[in-house]
Amino acid sequence: MDIQVIGVRDLPLIRKGDDLPALICEKVAFEDGDILAVASSVYSKAKGFTRDLSAITPGADAVRIAAKTKEDPRFVQAVLDSSTDILLEHPFILSELPSGHIGVRAGVDHSNVEDGRIIILPPDPMAAAAEVRDAIRRITGKNVRVIVTDTCGRAFRRGQTGIAIGWAGMTAIDDYRGDTDLFGHVLEITEEAVVDEVAAFANFVMGESHQGVPAVVFRNCRAWNGHDNVYFMPEEDIIRTALKGNKKD
Amino acid sequence: MDIQVIGVRDLPLIRKGDDLPALICEKVAFEDGDILAVASSVYSKAKGFTRDLSAITPGADAVRIAAKTKEDPRFVQAVLDSSTDILLEHPFILSELPSGHIGVRAGVDHSNVEDGRIIILPPDPMAAAAEVRDAIRRITGKNVRVIVTDTCGRAFRRGQTGIAIGWAGMTAIDDYRGDTDLFGHVLEITEEAVVDEVAAFANFVMGESHQGVPAVVFRNCRAWNGHDNVYFMPEEDIIRTALKGNKKD
Ligand SMILES: Nc1nc2c(ncn2[C@@H]2O[C@H](COP(=O)(O)OP(=O)(O)O)[C@@H](O)[C@H]2O)c(=O)[nH]1
Ligand SMILES: Nc1nc2c(ncn2[C@@H]2O[C@H](COP(=O)(O)OP(=O)(O)O)[C@@H](O)[C@H]2O)c(=O)[nH]1
Ligand SMILES: [Mn+2]
Ligand SMILES: [Mn+2]
Ligand SMILES: [Mn+2]
Ligand SMILES: [Mn+2]
Numbered sequence: 001m002d003i004q005v006i007g008v009r010d011l012p013l014i015r016k017g018d019d020l021p022a023l024i025c026e027k028v029a030f031e032d033g034d035i036l037a038v039a040s041s042v043y044s045k046a047k048g049f050t051r052d053l054s055a056i057t058p059g060a061d062a063v064r065i066a067a068k069t070k071e072d073p074r075f076v077q078a079v080l081d082s083s084t085d086i087l088l089e090h091p092f093i094l095s096e097l098p099s100g101h102i103g104v105r106a107g108v109d110h111s112n113v114e115d116g117r118i119i120i121l122p123p124d125p126m127a128a129a130a131e132v133r134d135a136i137r138r139i140t141g142k143n144v145r146v147i148v149t150d151t152c153g154r155a156f157r158r159g160q161t162g163i164a165i166g167w168a169g170m171t172a173i174d175d176y177r178g179d180t181d182l183f184g185h186v187l188e189i190t191e192e193a194v195v196d197e198v199a200a201f202a203n204f205v206m207g208e209s210h211q212g213v214p215a216v217v218f219r220n221c222r223a224w225n226g227h228d229n230v231y232f233m234p235e236e237d238i239i240r241t242a243l244k245g246n247k248k249d
Numbered sequence: 250m251d252i253q254v255i256g257v258r259d260l261p262l263i264r265k266g267d268d269l270p271a272l273i274c275e276k277v278a279f280e281d282g283d284i285l286a287v288a289s290s291v292y293s294k295a296k297g298f299t300r301d302l303s304a305i306t307p308g309a310d311a312v313r314i315a316a317k318t319k320e321d322p323r324f325v326q327a328v329l330d331s332s333t334d335i336l337l338e339h340p341f342i343l344s345e346l347p348s349g350h351i352g353v354r355a356g357v358d359h360s361n362v363e364d365g366r367i368i369i370l371p372p373d374p375m376a377a378a379a380e381v382r383d384a385i386r387r388i389t390g391k392n393v394r395v396i397v398t399d400t401c402g403r404a405f406r407r408g409q410t411g412i413a414i415g416w417a418g419m420t421a422i423d424d425y426r427g428d429t430d431l432f433g434h435v436l437e438i439t440e441e442a443v444v445d446e447v448a449a450f451a452n453f454v455m456g457e458s459h460q461g462v463p464a465v466v467f468r469n470c471r472a473w474n475g476h477d478n479v480y481f482m483p484e485e486d487i488i489r490t491a492l493k494g495n496k497k498d
Pocket of ligand 1: 013039040041045111149150206207211213214215431
């Protein structure tokens with residue numbers, strides 16, 4: 001059966017305290033097995049994971065880095081507050097978050113929120129995905145899978161794409177180890193990061209500006225088996241090691 | 250209108266000389282505006298972009314690198330032959346191709362081809378996409394958009410995803426510069442690599458092993474405007490610069 005991809009339109013501007021799963025369930029007739037992708041920005045706004053710039057006092061590191069990146073030191077402080085390790089300070093901050101995700105400016109957003117406020121990523125994005133999944137089951141009785149997405153840069157290629165920062169009801173990786181190709185050979189490529197492949201297309205459907213499509217439903221996608229081990233250990237991450245070696249500038 | 254995503258099934262094993270666009274048109278009733286994603290592996294097999302390992306004589310560099318990566322020196326020679334610049338030799342070869350694409354083992358594949366043969370990426374993947382697009386227009390009269398995909402690793406996250414190595418009838422990047430968010434602010438995220446977002450989901454539908462789905466059709470996807478400038482200049486690529494600095498091991 002063909003896959004259907006449905007952008008969820010006509011949702012309101014999301015504010016702190018909104019019941020996001022309930023609002024989405026008003027617009028979508030979910031079926032068992034659907035994959036719902038939700039933009040982290042709206043999840044964070046609903047849960048109050050936003051900050052007032054005026055309430056942030058930048059520390060010495062934030063002031064020092066902001067002078068290099070030409071950003072607001074209070075914004076830089078928020079990025080540092082969201083980060084557990086800084087891989088690069090300049091020309092942009094690249095850092096690791098508590099979840100293991102590595103992203104530019106720790107995923108802190110100025111866009112799609114009121115002036116003077118910023119959106120931070122959900123501190124526990126796996127729990128966020130599980131919470132949305134459980135809420136949809138409670139409201140509709142349907143067993144859906146959920147991905148929380150963010151728009152993110154990547155190495156070696158210009159432009160941002162959507163990635164998964166949290167997921168529930170599926171593993172991040174489809175593990176093909178032991179599987180064979182059309183000629184019966186054992187495969188070379190064995191770990192497909194399917195959760196990011198779905199998040200990427202969801203992000204295309206969402207867009208980046210005033211489209212107002214913060215959620216996307218995928219119907220008739222296969223299930224897969226694998227694991228959630230999507231983040232490298234620091235010492236097995238070759239590119240991180242290279243960046244750390246070159247961090248001082 | 251919802252987006253439909255259709256895996257193209259029941260294609261034969263593709264061999265040199267096969268008319269791949271004609272074979273696909275037998276299975277798909279194309280509509281104007283469809284996006285067709287084609288796996289680079291089948292395009293390369295149809296065009297004869299494969300090599301016999303037994304016909305390759307490894308040079309000194311290939312022998313030296315193969316001792317580190319524990320690969321067949323003839324395979325390593327094929328990777329070097331496909332590459333214009335080597336960013337990393339070990340634990341895997343990461344290199345730049347003539348198109349500007351940076352990939353592990355230069356995208357050279359052992360899988361889904363006969364024993365002792367390897368598949369190399371199309372040397373001109375943009376021309377490959379244009380050729381498939383023109384052929385479909387000739388056969389069906391329909392104006393479709395085409396992406397040539399490959400499965401590829403990425404930095405900072407385990408697992409491979411699909412990316413676009415060639416495209417025709419669209420730009421790689423949806424350029425939002427000057428666009429505004431839901432609150433009227435100018436956007437921070439301005440260049441969305443939509444061609445890779447579509448390729449990623451196509452790769453999910455294709456799978457990696459014996460699924461036999463080398464092509465995927467997307468129906469009802471919006472059009473976008475932007476540019477094709479997806480590859481950085483070497484000197485603007487921070488991660489490449491860091492890797493080059495640490496290349497010697
Ligand atoms: N209806 C609605 N759409 C929103 C809201 N906030 C963001 N969006 C839309 O959600 C999509 C993704 O927004 P974005 O800010 O890029 O989220 P991110 O990728 O998670 O950082 C875009 O289509 C936005 O227009 C909101 O409060 N309400
Ligand atoms: N019908 C058919 N499917 C193929 C052929 N070669 C590869 N595939 C399928 O195409 C998809 C992608 O194959 P893969 O080798 O991963 O291609 P790559 O990602 O471009 O390197 C998988 O579903 C394969 O089973 C072929 O010759 N015929
Ligand atoms: Mn974001
Ligand atoms: Mn976004
Ligand atoms: Mn490949
Ligand atoms: Mn593949």
